[in-house]
Amino acid sequence: MEGIQGLIDGFALALTPINLLWAFVGVVAGTFVGVLPGIGPALTIALLLPLTYTVAPEAALILFAGIYYGAMYGGSTTSILLNTPGESGSMMTAIDGNKMARSGRAASALATAAIGSFIAGTIATVLLAFVAPYVVRVAILLGPADYLALIVVAFMTVGALLGASAARGFAAVAVGLVIGLIGFDSQSGVARYTFGVPRLLDGIDSVVVIVALFAMGEAIYLAARMRKGKLQVMDLPKGQFWMTRDDWRRSWPAWLRGTAIGWPLGAVPVGGSEVPTFLSYAAERRLSKRKDEFGKGAIEGVAGPEAANNANAAGALMPLLALGVPTSATAGVILIAFQQYGIQPGPRLLSTEPDLVWGLIAALLIGNFMLLVLNLPLAGVWAKVLKIPTPYLYASIVTFALLGAYAVSGSIFDVFTLLVIGILGYFMRQYGFPIAPLIIGVILGPIAEQQLRRALAISDGDASALVASPFSIVCYVLVILVAIVPRFLKRWERRTAEAVGADDIDRGFATAMIPAVHDDERDQADRDDRADERRER
Amino acid sequence: MNIRKRRGTAVAVGTLVAVGLLATGCSAGGTGSSGAPxxxxxxxxxxxxxPSGAGSGYDQTARAIEQVLTSERLAQRVQVTNxxxxxxxxxxxxxxGMSSPDDLMIGGLSLVGAxxxxxxxxxxxxxxxxxRxxxxxxxxxxxxxxxxxxxQDFLDALAESPGDNPIAIGNQGGYDHMWGGLLAQDAGLEAxxxxxxxxxxxxxALIALLGNQVAAGISGYGEFADSIETGELRVLATASDEPLEVAPDLPSIADAGYPDSALVNWxxxxxxxxxxxxxxxxxxxGFATLVESDAWNEIRTTNGWSDEYLDSEEFAAELQEQTxxxxxxxxxxxxx
Amino acid sequence: MKLTAHSKGELAFSGLLLALGIFVVIEAALIPIPLASSNVGPRFMPHFAGGLLILAAGWTIIELFRGHSVAPEESELTDPTQRFNAVRVAILLASVIGFAVLLDPLGYLIAAPLAFFGLLLAFGARRWWAMALVSIVLPVLVYLFFAKTLGIYLPEGVFAGIL
Incomplete structure (x- = not known):
């Protein structure tokens, strides 16, 4: 087979000592930039672009590929240990990952993230090598109306993150949408809610919002209400440091599902890896038998999104290699690197530059393997970061947040933005408003608006175009079935149960048709219980 | 407990330093061109x-200038900021607000517009x-x-029913949009x-074109080059009045009959x-020497940039008019 | 029904969000609608977002009057029953603002250690020599890696030309 031969040749190119060194430098540097919020792979590669003047194309691309994959691992490490996502794609990992870390399961969380990333990255890269052109051909059949439908599905993730009060969850989403409005309107060019401040014209970077809410808000809260006593180090229970049999059993389906969600979406231009991680988290929670564990340290909530994140990173290379179209910021910079060598990625790339393409794919596989080898033994070491005395740990988190905010656009304006949103985060924390829905609003709101208006511009204002394609119909049917029908069924079921006064109706056909209903109800009851507990307190 | 904690931290710091050293070694090797002039x-x-982020067109131009000024020893030292x-x-x-002649800035058509x-x-x-x-x-x-x-086919159809002929552009109010406005006026429409x-x-925009979502698209030649070569996209006109250096066979806007609608993203x-x-x-x-150097012309060609050199006086007059x-x-x- | 101090705070915050929603909707009227827009224009999303915020914040307020208050989450480090420690929060805010203000004129290598030291104080560190040492060493390492190795621009300030 031509492809297999190509891959073997690719390994021959990538396995030279010097290229292995480039890959190693790339993955290690990538891990570190992934750790620091605000400094991501896109910025790092952009800063290293001048290397293309002096080093061979395969060396530069191998380095950049290593940084790209490495940053994904670094981002999940800080999410899990410090509840500070280094990249927006690691936000969902923080939710359950950090809860796991705080209950002494940091090493398991890091391991499931690393293994999941490895498996997803490997599957996605191999698929990338063999079927990218076909996937891209299918993906381009989707248009803005389909992207909008996809975003609507992604918004369902909010339902999984509402917390104790749905009203507060929706308020948080709305605040996120409002923050997302600030700046130029991409479709008309008019400035909205900028109040004459030039720095606001480009909007508020979602990374700044994430870091402000996760790190800054929590830091202010900690300073305000630190527990009294000599508790200077987190009191972690002793015990298992590795994934248990149960962890494995729960992780592997999540890894595969995350890969299945993240990889194809890489070919679709809807933001970066955020949408797939949202979808993966929502799917894991929906399919899980232990919904109540989500938000408190469910391992699937780490395994799924991490796999989705990495599979998406590989998937984003599909349109890049097959069309020359970047669907993520990092892919955009890698495209420039190709161009600096006078190479234009596109449908003919594989025939004009086979060595380079196969070398790159081999390098991605090698880099991914290196990352696994580096990260698994380090999981235990990283977990000890939590043993750093609290003042030092939190002072580091805040200084990194400050540096990251500054680095986003090299301006202290973003540092002040960080502070202001951090204060908002403090009040949300204090008054029981969940922060994750706000971030979903910030990330998805602008994309949704843009796709909606693009779709309507293309149809010249005809709203029926929004539901004209099979893909969008499937999406909306899914939303109705999963998010709306269960509530009606539940109500209907309750009413019937009351009317008949029999218990066994509760196990009636409605539940059998949609198993989720029952779980959902139990979940609701559980939530009410929790709310009651709080009220009593 | 305490000892373990210290070891963990030391490993982390050690790794950081190792990476630092490795990467320093590489980038030092990369900058090249040492030795006294x-x-x-x-x-x-x-x-x-x-005046934009790393990797943008302005940034690439600045880095190309940095590269050539340094390799041709035209400047003592060049630092690019974003x-x-x-x-x-x-x-x-x-x-x-600056005043030193050592502080320079890249500008271009999109900044005039912005x-x-x-x-x-x-x-x-x-x-x-x-x-320039x-x-x-x-x-x-x-x-x-x-x-x-x-x-002409397209402009006629556009004049007939503009709503049914959506045109994909790369950004609002930028070069694509401006040139699209000129074409609209050629079609006899209000922009x-x-x-x-x-x-x-x-x-x-390319994805939307390949998926037949839009009737036409306007963007840089480079973005569409490969799909033009494979025949998936058809060029109606380039924005230049002369044939493009990189693709001389494509019809220019002058060939298409509208020489006044040429517009360059300089x-x-x-x-x-x-x-x-x-x-x-x-x-x-210094810059006149730069544009004549082989190194500059090589970078220019690789990036698909055309030579649009104007000296200070010509440039000032052109800029005034274009603003x-x-x-x-x-x-x-x-x-x- | 008697409101606790906590639910008064919740109420005030929800009220603020409600006001923000109203502001967003009112301010939307000032967004110019470009001649070229043929379908939903730049005001649609502001109306949607502001409207959702009004509804959700209003609903939260109604919940509060029905006694559905939500206590802040506890963690092993924080204790919601503690009184608000204004001194520590002030030190934290001063450190952050100090960093922002001093970064450009004095440079990262002055601003970051000062901020780090202040933050250590805010989070209750005690041993002065350890605080001072880490405050200097950590920012220097960060500087070496990100500024010197990756070439990310960090202001040099007073060290301009020396480094």
Whole structure:
């Protein structure tokens, strides 16, 4: 087979000592930039672009590929240990990952993230090598109306993150949408809610919002209400440091599902890896038998999104290699690197530059393997970061947040933005408003608006175009079935149960048709219980 | 417990330092061109600001200049900085306050436009133009399946029903949009009647074109090059009045019958306002030497940039004129 | 029904969000509608977002009057029953603002250690020598890696030309 031969040749190119060194430098540097919020792979590669003047194309691309994959691992490490996502794609990992870390399961969380990333990255890269052109051909059949439908599905993730009060969850989403409005309107060019401040014209970077809410808000809260006593180090229970049999059993389906969600979406231009991680988290929670564990340290909530994140990173290379179209910021910079060598990625790339393409794919596989080898033994070491005395740990988190905010656009304006949103985060924390829905609003709101208006511009204002394609119909049917029908069924079921006064109706056909209903109800009851507990307190 | 904690931290720090050393070694090897120059360079220790983020067109131009000024030993030292924000107007506002002839800034057509659409307090005419350097040209393309064979076919259809012929552009109020406005006027339309659909750059516009979502698309030749070669996209016209250096077979806008609608997305180098004539002369000399060097022409060709060199005086006159015509065009597009 | 101090705070915050929603909707009227827009224009999303915020914040307020208060989450480090420690929060805010203000004029290598030291104080560190040592060493390492190795621009300030 031509492809297999190509891959073997690719390994021959990538396995030279010097290229292995480039890959190693790339993955290690990538891990570190992934750790620091605000400094991501896109910025790092952009800063290293001048290397293309002096080093061979395969060396530069191998380095950049290593940084790209490495940053994904670094981002999940800080999410899990410090509840500070280094990249927006690691936000969902923080939710359950950090809860796991705080209950002494940091090493398991890091391991499931690393293994999941490895498996997803490997599957996605191999698929990338063999079927990218076909996937891209299918993906381009989707248009803005389909992207909008996809975003609507992604918004369902909010339902999984509402917390104790749905009203507060929706308020948080709305605040996120409002923050997302600030700046130029991409479709008309008019400035909205900028109040004459030039720095606001480009909007508020979602990374700044994430870091402000996760790190800054929590830091202010900690300073305000630190527990009294000599508790200077987190009191972690002793015990298992590795994934248990149960962890494995729960992780592997999540890894595969995350890969299945993240990889194809890489070919679709809807933001970066955020949408797939949202979808993966929502799917894991929906399919899980232990919904109540989500938000408190469910391992699937780490395994799924991490796999989705990495599979998406590989998937984003599909349109890049097959069309020359970047669907993520990092892919955009890698495209420039190709161009600096006078190479234009596109449908003919594989025939004009086979060595380079196969070398790159081999390098991605090698880099991914290196990352696994580096990260698994380090999981235990990283977990000890939590043993750093609290003042030092939190002072580091805040200084990194400050540096990251500054680095986003090299301006202290973003540092002040960080502070202001951090204060908002403090009040949300204090008054029981969940922060994750706000971030979903910030990330998805602008994309949704843009796709909606693009779709309507293309149809010249005809709203029926929004539901004209099979893909969008499937999406909306899914939303109705999963998010709306269960509530009606539940109500209907309750009413019937009351009317008949029999218990066994509760196990009636409605539940059998949609198993989720029952779980959902139990979940609701559980939530009410929790709310009651709080009220009593 | 305490010992374990220390060891963990030490490992982390050790790794950090190791990476640092490795990467330093690499980048030191990468910068190249050490050794003392035989004669003193013409230019001093320059700082060049790219008014946008790393990897952008302005940034690439600045880095290319840095590369050639250093390798040709035209300057003692060049440092590139990036000041992002509001289409470059944030950088412009900072730059008008500078005075040293060693502080330079990249400017271009999109910054002329951004100053106007953002209603910014400053524009490029307040600076000292040193040299216009390079340019890139848009093309207007249709998908292979499109019924339109020539620009005239398309403009006729557009005039007939603008709403049914959405045109994909890469950004709002930028070069693509401006040139689209000129074409609309060629079709005898008000520019505001045209159904421009804004995408995030030419890549997304390409996806919309290949998926037959839009009737036509306007973006840089480079973004569409490969799909043009494979025949999936058909070029109706380039934005240049002469054939493109990179693709001489494509019909130019002059070939299509509208020579007045040529528009180049130029980029040039600027010094702060009010520098002395001697300083300007030195800078002009330095950049005139730059554009004649082989190294520059190599980078220029690789990037698909055309040579748009104008000296300080010509550039200043052109800029003055273009600032006014751009204002008019953006008004016609309903953006001011 | 008697409101606790906590639910008064919740109420005030929800009220603030409600006001923000109203502001967003009112301010939307000032967004110019460009001549060229043929379908939903730039005001649609502001109306949607502001409207959702009004509804959700209003609903939260109604919930509060029905006694559905939500206590802040506890963690092993924080204790919601503690009184608000204004001194520590002030030190934290001062450190952050100090960093922002001093970064450009004095440079990262002055601003970051000062901020780090202040933050250590805010989070209750005690041993002065350890605090001072880490405050200097950590920012220097960060500087070496990100500024010197990756070339990310960090202001040099007073060290300009020396480094």
């Amino acid at each position: 035989e004669e003193g360079p013409v230019l001093g220790a320059l700082s060049i600001d790219a 000041t992002e924000g509001a289409g470059g107007t944030v950088a412009l506002a900072e730059f008008v 100053s106007i659409t953002n209603d910014a307090p400053n524009d490029l005419t307040e600076l000292t133009p040193v040299a 350097l390079i340019g890139e040209y848009d093309v207007i393309v249709v998908p292979d399946a499109s019924p339109y064979e020539t620009l 505001t009647d045209v159904n421009f659909v804004t995408f995030d750059g030419g890549g997304e 980029r040039g180098i600027f010094a702060p306002p009010g520098i002395s004539d001697e300083d300007l002369a030195t800078l002009e000399e 006014e015509s751009t204002r008019q065009l953006l008004e016609d597009l309903g953006l001011v």
